[in-house]
Amino acid sequence: MMAREETDEPRIAIVGLGYVGLSTAACLASKFHVTGIDLDLAKIGLIGKGRAPFLEKGLQPLLEAHVRNGMLQCTTNYSAASDSDIVFITVGTPSSKSGEIDLSQVRSASQSIGEAIAGSNRPTTVVVKSTVIPGTTRSVVKPILEQSSGRTSGEGFGICSNPEFLREGQAIEDTLNPSRIVIGPIDQFSRDQVLSFYRKFYGAQMPPVVETSPETAELIKYSSNAFLATKISFINLIARMCEKIPGSDVNDVARGMGLDPRIGSLFLQAGPGFGGSCFPKDVQALVDYAKRLGVDPSILESTLKVNETQPDNVVSQAEKMLNRVDGKKIAVLGLAFNPNTDDIRESRAIPVIRKLVSKGAMVGAYDPMAMDGAKRELGPIITYSTNAKACVKGTDLVIIMTAWPEFMDLSNDELTRLMGGRVRILDARRIYDPARFPNAEFTAIGLGNPHD
Template structure:
């Protein structure tokens, strides 16, 4: 089929490239001319494992192209995917101006029947609004289908081809069948429902996973107070099939483009519907507190941080992505600078993006070792493989005071103790100055 994808962020670009990989002819639309030129040359604007190679092969095969012209993409298109951003407003609601802009372009340039497929995460009722908005400005026949994405940044390509399900929300069986046919080569289970339920599935899924993360982080805090080890607790919990093992890793909270935005939006949606979603408000409160955890641990250990040099290892909100949206490193760096510390930061991929959002006072290093050299202590913030694989003796050799605050529980307690490192992680016993667990 001929498919247009509007928006080339994480969702749009991965969607467009993946659809071309399974044999469709895909044209992706973006208003940024320089970005489009780079993509047409096979250069991905985002870091996502496996994406660049797939882009190049499908451009070469003639199945994938990029344009700034909506008209060119929409001509004879069987489906038009909306994959633009829905950023969070100050009040927590989703900003739908980009959705409305795309709807206007569809109405202006639609030449024949097409299925409009909404990939963007939108509040319940938005697809009905898109339907009425487009219909107001065109007499050309079309249908709107909700087809939410469930991709994890850092493994989005893998998830596209190995997902749990494809959700298709439509009030017209014929339109749903078109989207099912488009996705059939992926070989994934298809779940069809009405359009509003599909919209809700996306928000409810992300909110539940965020709840699971905040729950285990609360358990971690309790484990520290009671002398238990959250890793053992989570492992024991996860063996219960009703609970499952995933999203039970204690740490310094969730970030990125989805969980913070979607939990906040669902709270706002609930309020507008007359329901106080108290559970989700608590989830957000726990996460906000968790992102400051390492600073609190450092203050407890040292008292004042003024004049100290703190190395931050890992800046992106998670490994295998350069995304800095809602990253814990932003909060931690701001708190450290306010406390009078000098911050030296390192990330294998995200430094350029980090420079746009971290305080100007932060300095950057070209390697983990360079960041650690001469620092008084370090915060482990993102669990990149190269950070997890550091020889524990490196901390002893490079830091003036071998004190490590690990927000991702990257290192084994016994290994750190044997290396002579003072070590504090999340929900596990700390290793004090004398190598004593406490």
């Protein structure tokens, strides 16, 4: 095999084309040849036609362009890994039933990559981007890769931990402008190769790099998510107190706290709790990991407990507004766990809806992106509308569950007309200024009613 020249652009393979893998692939393909590998044939079929299998802001045009110009290819065949300089593992790492991390996708991807690079003498580096508990890259991925490839890491191929921090809904923006790159190389070879790759991609905009052991890199990812989740549960706990203090407002508390630079204002937005595919399972995995280390994870357990009970708090507020929800018509606006995504995984709208329905409410829902996922998850227990106005029409209460900008278009007059004169709003995301709805009975998370 001919030695590759220093100036050669690295060839990239990305294994697992979910939110992280496909967003990363679409961005990297602007500079490098990228092959995406996934086991899901239907997904590969769609991506091969330049169509995103899920909604993510900015993803579709990138995919279209890079599939068309041949910079991004996709396949179910792992042999592309043997022809790549860097192979990213971006498969899922869900929670198992007992709460610990399920590494089966990481194991199987590592096995397949190892088999693919077995016959090759190309100096490939395997980069673990999936979120995995400390020790996984060294104690799980490395032995599987070495055993299945028959090669020794550090001698002709490398292994590196490189956790991902992108946010769904902003995945493209975050991939192009990350706050930091964290790398935990197992060997010098992978360190040099990964750093050189990132320097080529980011050029003068190279983000700060934190270089550490693989175990520390893995822990940085969990600590970041657990800290952000804890900030959310903290402010939600304060919100519950505000709801019992006439005249108080959690938003003012958050603003007053956030101006302290030691605290900061981000992630102090009270709401129905955190959802998505990462925070709940990552905090749970860290709890489990701490216990195995013999460390008491009670702060993190409380973070989860506040989060699990926050949907009940939304339902209690609805009951308070309507006396009882039985037989009442309720419009839920927002089903995705965050705006700008169609992802409903762990969305707090789901338990709120289930609870309302179990109490006899007639629920209708609308979301600008997440209707398909919600229909699969909830089925016929609720009705679905094609826009916010249709959803709200003739209902007794409107609950805002996702902070979609388009919900800001609903005006006081319009709601009064659509709801037959009696407007009730429960703003679980704090998107509205209550003064906007002078005719309404208005309640929000963390708002102490002045008349209580």
